Every structure is written in C-alpha cells, then in structure tokens.
Amino acid sequence: MPRLVAVSNRVADPRNVAAGGLAVALSEALRQTGGLWFGWSGKALQTAQGGTPGEGDLHLQQAGNVTLATVDLSREDHDAYYLGYSNGVLWPVFHYRLDLADFDSNFLNGYRRVNQLFARKLAPLLQPDDIIWIHDYHLIPLASELRAIGCGQKIGFFLHVPLPPPLILAAIPQHEWLMRALFAYDLLGFQSHADVEHFSRYVQAEAQAEPMGEHRYRAFHRTVRAQAFPIGIDVDEFMELGRGEEAQETYEMMCAQYARRRLLLGIDRLDYSKGLPQRLKAFYRLLAEYPENRSSATLVQIAAPSRESVDAYADLRREMEQLSGSINGEFGELDWMPVRYIHRTTARKRLPGLCRASRVALVTPLRDGMNLVAKEFIAAQDPEDPGVLVLSRFAGAAEQLREALLVNPYDTRATAQAIQQALHMPLAERHQRHQKLLERIRAQDVHWWSREYLRALSETEGA
Known part of the structure; x- marks a missing residue:
C-alpha cells in the first residue's frame, strides 16, 4: 500500500482524534500507511532588522507510526501568506465577499514564496510511490511547485471552502495563474456539485479547457479530474x-x-x-x-x-x-x-x-x-x-x-x-x-469521504 502524505496549513496529532476536524478525517489513512503529515509549525519568527524573510527550520517528530513534519515561517512570510493572501484575499473572495478582499500584490508574493518553501522542504521527504493529498486554499499552488522541482507522484487537492462562480474568481488579480496551478494536480476534490460546476465553467471559459468526460478536463498540457466529495463527521x-x-x-x-x-x-x-x-x-x-x-x-x-x-x-x-x-x-x-x-x-x-x-x-x-x-x-x-x-x-x-x-x-x-x-x-x-x-x-461519513477520495486518487491516471 502506498504511503499517504498529507499536507495542510496546520498539522495535528492523528492520535488525538477527539479534537475533531482534519485529524479525524486523516488519522485512519495515515496510520494505515505509516504516513507523513506536513505543514506549518505554528511559529512565526521575527527576522533580524533589515533582513529578508528566511527559510524556517524543519521539525520532525513521531506520532505513533505517523511522521509529523513542520516548518517555521518568518513573521513577514506568515503575515503575507496566511493573514494577507490566504485570509485577506482567498477567504473573502471564495465566500463571495469581494468588498472585503485586500488585493495587495505583496500578499501574493508571500503566498507564492511560502508555497515554494514548502515544496523545497517536502520534496526530500517524499518516496517515489507516495500518494500526496494537499488540503485547502492556503496551498493551491503547492503541486505546481512540487512538479517544478521534479516530483512525479500522484497529487490530489481538496478545497474545504466553497469555490465561487467564474466572474467572482476572475476578480482576483492573476487569477489565471492561481487556477492554472490546479492543473498540476491529478484529482481535485470539492465539497459540493455546485463547486464542481463553478470550476467546470471557469476552466472552459477562461482556460479553454476541453471536457474529456468522466469528470476530466484538459488544459495546459495536463488532464485533471474534478469531483465532489462532501466531507462528513465520525x-x-x-x-x-x-x-x-x-x-x-x-x-x-x-x-x-x-x-x-x-x-x-x-x-x-x-x-x-x-x-x-x-x-x-x-x-x-x-x-x-x-x-x-x-x-x-x-x-x-x-x-x-x-x-x-x-x-x-x-x-x-x-x-x-x-x-x-x-x-x-x-x-x-x-x-x-x-x-x-x-x-x-x-x-x-x-x-x-x-x-x-x-x-x-x-x-x-x-x-x-x-x-x-x-x-x-x-x-x-x-x-x-x-x-x-x-x-x-x-x-x-x-x-x-x-x-x-x-x-x-x-x-x-x-x-x-x-x-x-x-x-x-x-x-x-x-x-x-x-x-x-x-x-x-x-x-457519507468522514471515513467514507477519506476512503472514496483516496480510491479515486489512486485510480486517476496522471497527466
């Protein structure tokens, strides 16, 4: 059985499923495969005065047979990537609140920089037959950054928040780059059929994507599968x-x-x-x-x-x-x-x-x-x-x-x-x-959600 590598903004101990949330969803699959869970450490470190944002340290620890890998961020990177772009741009836009979005170009630079950092830190930890499951809007471009440094593993993405209609998505500066990054994945999971419909309309209108049947779309010389997997509870x-x-x-x-x-x-x-x-x-x-x-x-x-x-x-x-x-x-x-x-x-x-x-x-x-x-x-x-x-x-x-x-x-x-x-x-x-x-x-409980998503990802043909 291939090892599962889960990537999310924050990491939780999969043994503490009573905490709810993503830990419940991923714990079973991670434990079954002796998996790796990668994400931000929760630490935002101050850089020296006049310095540039630097790369944080990588921390490894064991939680049973699951490896937890976390990375520190500089305060500058955290504020631009997390507070700025993820929660100041993507969160309001994806929830249809363009009036509350702050389209500061420095936020986008920090968002790209942190996703590049995560890719550089994660890549050496990967095994050739790993299955990689990346979660949520903080990490949309991570697969494209991994592909750019030679990662050929199957990579899936799940968006936990809604995906808005095409015209709202198109209001994001450089939205083309953001949506193009999704085609670096093999499988895109959304919460609802409405979200899948919004994705389908967007990529056909804005990227001239070709529908290939069976939930598949081809653009930018890659084929991606997009499907609804409504998350549940235990x-x-x-x-x-x-x-x-x-x-x-x-x-x-x-x-x-x-x-x-x-x-x-x-x-x-x-x-x-x-x-x-x-x-x-x-x-x-x-x-x-x-x-x-x-x-x-x-x-x-x-x-x-x-x-x-x-x-x-x-x-x-x-x-x-x-x-x-x-x-x-x-x-x-x-x-x-x-x-x-x-x-x-x-x-x-x-x-x-x-x-x-x-x-x-x-x-x-x-x-x-x-x-x-x-x-x-x-x-x-x-x-x-x-x-x-x-x-x-x-x-x-x-x-x-x-x-x-x-x-x-x-x-x-x-x-x-x-x-x-x-x-x-x-x-x-x-x-x-x-x-x-x-x-x-x-x-359709949380175990169904995890099982069905990973089954679909394992069956999806790359590129």
Whole structure:
C-alpha cells in the first residue's frame, strides 16, 4: 500500500482524534500507511532588522507510526501568506465577499514564496510511490511547485471552502495563474456539485479547457479530474462523545435551566460568512410576528472568537452585541432573556449535550463549504424526540441534508417562518426527517469521504 502524505496549513496529532476536524478525517489513512503529515509549525519568527524573510527550520517528530513534519515561517512570510493572501484575499473572495478582499500584490508574493518553501522542504521527504493529498486554499499552488522541482507522484487537492462562480474568481488579480496551478494536480476534490460546476465553467471559459468526460478536463498540457466529495463527521465518535460526562452534565444543566423554554441553538466561529446578524434579525422577526414565542423561545448563540485584529471581524462583533442587546431590551422580561449571546469557545466535549437539549438548530451561513455543525446536531439528537435543523441553502451540506428546513438567510421573514415551523413541527414529522438525515450522514461519513477520495486518487491516471 502506498504511503499517504498529507499536507495542510496546520498539522495535528492523528492520535488525538477527539479534537475533531482534519485529524479525524486523516488519522485512519495515515496510520494505515505509516504516513507523513506536513505543514506549518505554528511559529512565526521575527527576522533580524533589515533582513529578508528566511527559510524556517524543519521539525520532525513521531506520532505513533505517523511522521509529523513542520516548518517555521518568518513573521513577514506568515503575515503575507496566511493573514494577507490566504485570509485577506482567498477567504473573502471564495465566500463571495469581494468588498472585503485586500488585493495587495505583496500578499501574493508571500503566498507564492511560502508555497515554494514548502515544496523545497517536502520534496526530500517524499518516496517515489507516495500518494500526496494537499488540503485547502492556503496551498493551491503547492503541486505546481512540487512538479517544478521534479516530483512525479500522484497529487490530489481538496478545497474545504466553497469555490465561487467564474466572474467572482476572475476578480482576483492573476487569477489565471492561481487556477492554472490546479492543473498540476491529478484529482481535485470539492465539497459540493455546485463547486464542481463553478470550476467546470471557469476552466472552459477562461482556460479553454476541453471536457474529456468522466469528470476530466484538459488544459495546459495536463488532464485533471474534478469531483465532489462532501466531507462528513465520525457519527459514532460524536454519539460516544454525547455519552460522556461533560456532555451529560451540559444536557442536564440546560434542561433544568430552560425547563419552561424551547431552545434554539447556533454554534459558529465569529465570521462574516456565517450569516450571524441575519440570524438575529430573523429571530427578531419571529418574536415580533409570532408573539406566542415570547417568554417561550430562547436563542443560545455561541460565536467563537476569530481573527479579532481584522477590522471586518471587530465590526461584526460590535454588530452582534448591539443586535443581541436590542432584542433583549425590546422583548426581554425579568425572568426571560431572548438571546444568550456567548463570545467564547465551548469545549467540544460539551457540544453534543448542548445540541441534544435544543429544539432547533440554526445553521444559516451566507456561504459555507460544508458546515459540519449541521451534521453534529443530527448525530446528537434523541431519536425518540429529535430536534429540527434549519439550514441555509448556501451551505454545502444543503445538497445532502434535504430533509432539513432549507432557508435563504438573506430573507429574514422567510427564515422566521421556517423557525416557527420548526418550533411547532409534529413529532411524527420530526421522526421522519431525523431518520432520513441520520441515514444520510452515516452513509457519507468522514471515513467514507477519506476512503472514496483516496480510491479515486489512486485510480486517476496522471497527466
């Protein structure tokens, strides 16, 4: 069996799958093949005054039979590659927010420089028959840099965030270079069929790519396969987490404190892509237009801190605090606060209990690659008395989770109507919807995702 080499911006110990995220997705395949996981160390080092950004040291350590390889970055490279281009250009553009992108040419230079550095540091660690799996928007050009120094291994790429339509992609300066870099891969994985369609339209319009059938496109003297592989969760692991002490304590505490209320739940990073202000405005409409929910429904909104030094995020935090205060001031009673807004990270071990205690989950991003909170909410429910998922049609998960109540988060009145429907949904309908949703997240769980992607990559013919 060929060794798996996983590459991502950050590296995690694959033995600590309880942390969730990419560690869960990759741990099984890495352990099976005695794999290598390569990425940034998390250290951004200051360079000497007047110096130029230098190459960081390579650190190797063992995590069982998996090798972890990490590279330090200079502060200048980190700020240009990570803060500047990855999160100041690609993140907002890929989430359809051109107005928030900062197209500073120095950011692109740093982005290219770090990807070249990663290629130089990774190449000597590779074996001839390795299969390389590169993850996310931070590392789009890495395969082309590896090819340039002679790497002929099979290389796949998975984009965890959405890919926008061609005209939005074309707004990125030097977008042609960025998209051309994708043709250095053998397999491109996207979260949804919509993302694949956007890629197909872009490369045919902008690169005159020739469709070759079977999800393949040829341009720049190379053929690449592009396909949807919706990422999932480890359903059994999350259910087991729900049986843990912390989850049980959280469930019992929430049930006791809100015995007279119906809980609505939002769990997000504080990010402009998550549609948080629109969600609060929809909740306001619910209380204004369906007054029977006053003193009855409580929204618990957890918004974990994220990139608070960035102006757009600081503005969002202020808006959320103002909206929460306004709703509580207008509708609150001495014994009832409509919105419980929590600007802190909640321990993952407590999340299943929080989900299970909630009647409705509001997962209403303006744009999201997938959104695993929606799937975790389904896994956490009591099958005898399940809650209802209200899901944005603009989340990648909406392609799979069709039995959720799908909403347009920009339409706050219609979203309020969907919340009202969820709060008053009969038990029989809740049973039926939850059963179908649980079947779907089990059929395409995180192990299916990893297995199907790697199978497709191993079967893909290079160039």
